[in-house]
Amino acid sequence: MSLIIKAPPLPLVFLLMIHGVSSAGWGVSYSPSHICALKDSSVIMNCTYTYPTRYQIMKVFWTKTKDKKDREEFPDLSKDPEYSQRLQYLGDKQQNCTMRLSHVTLKDSHEYYFRFITNITEGKWLGVPGVTLTVTDLQVESPERVTEGDSVRLTCKSSCTLTDRATFIWYRNSQPLTERRDRNNELLLQSVRREDAGRYSCAVHGHNHISPAAELNVMYPPKSVSVSISPSGEIVSGDSVTLICSSDSNPPAEISWFKGGTFVGSGRIYSNSKIRSDDSGEYKCRSINEHGEKYSDAVTLNVMYPPRNVSVLINGSGEIVSGDSVTLICSSDSNPPALNFSWFKENESSAVGSGQSFSALQSGRFYCQAHNQHGSQRSDAVTVTVHHGAGMNVIVIAATSGGLFIIIIIIIFIIQRKMKNRRSAIHEYENDSPSTGTYAALELKSRSSDVYNTLTTVHPRPALHQSGSIEYENP
Template sequence: CWSVTYTSQSICVLKGSSVDISCSYTYPSYHEVKKTFWFTKWDPGKEPEDLILVPGNEGHIDYHGDKKNDCTLRITDLRLTDSSEYRFRFITSGGHFSGSPVSLTVTGNLSHLFYHVDSIPLPVQPTSVSEGNRVTLTCTTKCSLDPNPEYSWYKNGQPIENTNTNSTVHILSVSSEDAGKYSCGVKGHEALLSPEETLSVTYGPKNTSVSVSPSAEIMEGSSVTLTCSSDANPPVDKYTWYKKTVTSPKASGQSYSITNITSEDSGEYHCEAHNRKGTKNSTAQMIIVADSSPVYDNVSDMVMTSTAAQTADTDNQDDLHYASIHYSSSREQEVPLYSTVQSSQPQKQEEEVQYAALKFNCPSAATR
């Protein structure tokens, strides 16, 4: 009976590791085994070439079997180019026989990640996901190294905390914060993570705001620039400017400049940001224009006018004279009369001081 039996018909291993392709073979008992070898290529009409004799395979591929019934092949320091279908062949004194192929896969990436939106049938993977959709991330392995592998999840190269170790992760309502580059791997083989897969989340404008330049006091006749900022994906494709109490838009574009500004430009301004996902208005920005005109056109004229007016008023006023009358509690003392206002002096407790203001009108020229 002729046969070649393999322990596994399909083997998946990691690049740089070693593998034993275990097998056994049988033949008629009265035959003597003359030659055993492994090969990968077999051209019809030609005897296949022994892998051990292929240049570059010395020390890399070794036959660990014998010429009785063991046909194990060992490959060390596996290369990606070692992926192929391997077959064992033996020749006896009475014939020859080749076994069926064994599939060997050498991979540099243990895992592969893909995501899909639950509302879109598989196998379609969208280039972007709308905010609010449910998204499922799935990690698959090219090599079943463990019967029940546990998985690790990463975002932007950092482990995702508090994530399950299953092969799938569900994001119930995706948001802009979930956007990033995701990868996964089998625990115990973290050096062989899957290639990163970018999750792009689209959303309408948010955090829309207005900034003013210059930020100092705005003087009449100067220039002011308003700038609108907004977070959106895809980016904002249209900005519109409005002023309170004005129905029609004032301008369009991310920046709005007002030159030679006047008091009529004072008021509340806001911008509107728009992309294909929606529209968002900023909060109002108050613009106050200060009057830069002087209070007096000619200070020297003002001073002269004021002085002249004061002089005229003085001429028109009657002459005023003040006097103070000092009363003493002692009747024997004389009562002095002062022609000018006397500053108060410390008096003895028994004295009373009273003051009076007397007005004298000078006679006009007609009465002199």
């Protein structure tokens, strides 16, 4: 069906044509008449036209306006600044009226018409209805939240069905998922993993346009929970120390800290601005969210510190004969253990010995000094006093620490041995007979009263020294 409009007294005849039908040799045909194109793509509007052979084509062009108060002229899109660089007429002035429109935008969604003008004043034709162009964007539709192990379906959506049969390409975090290139606009993730989380976008193969990204949020309990210590090197008492708990979870987990089995704090970072030796131990963090919990492996915090609580111990408490020595031992608490020890006698600047133990051979006040790479500390002094008795040595050791005086008085076994020898001598003398050879060999005139007195004086007499120690006089 065709319609010829005559509007006297205007000398203009408009011939309007319904798609695919001509009237008396006049007509315009579009194939297809509806186009769904992807944003930023190129669109080809296939078009043919016919007119009576006695006419001659003078002008051809495409327009997008059909309603105009002044119907004498329609705008030529090739002269419109919005179209001039993107529109290309591929037809001729005979029968082909195909047109290409490049880099289409959402604003290009419209109905377009082909118009031709002949050499006859009344021979002007506008092909209506025209070609309906819908320009669409791509959008990824995905669930907001999924849990690890769920089956997930993502859809690449458009506002209309693309005219060209499209092959879809999927991207995760801007990287193409090459294994997922198919003609289906859906992406199926079976048993989704935490590694599948990310920003997904889609595109049509052969086109530059990529959809805006949609976030796929995969929920999972904490895996990969670990503790790091800063600084990572040697830690000395007084340093500032930070423990950091790293946890991979979604949603983010709550962090708790434990020393051994004791709760000591919360939060991803556990810090101590002035670490002490008592803070040494094994630490671990617990990461927990609504999907589960996990503990980290324990890490050891080893705090180094200089010697402290240095003291002198006295080794040996037995009987000491004349010429014996007293062994002093230096004890300390340090990390690492002290390996260097120096011994000093009070009021003397030079060391009198080294090593953890020291043999004292003379009277005096002695102290030790313990060293490691972090410092040193000296002990309180102990007093060693040697008292010399007749025929023996009585060694008195006074150890002073915290106001406590300990007096050790050692009486050596030689006293008992001498007493035993004296008793043996008396027994032998009393049992001897005057007729024996030994007695007979002794002349009475050679027996001095001194010898006799020596043999008969067998009972020792105790004497008390001013120092408070007890000595025995030699008879």
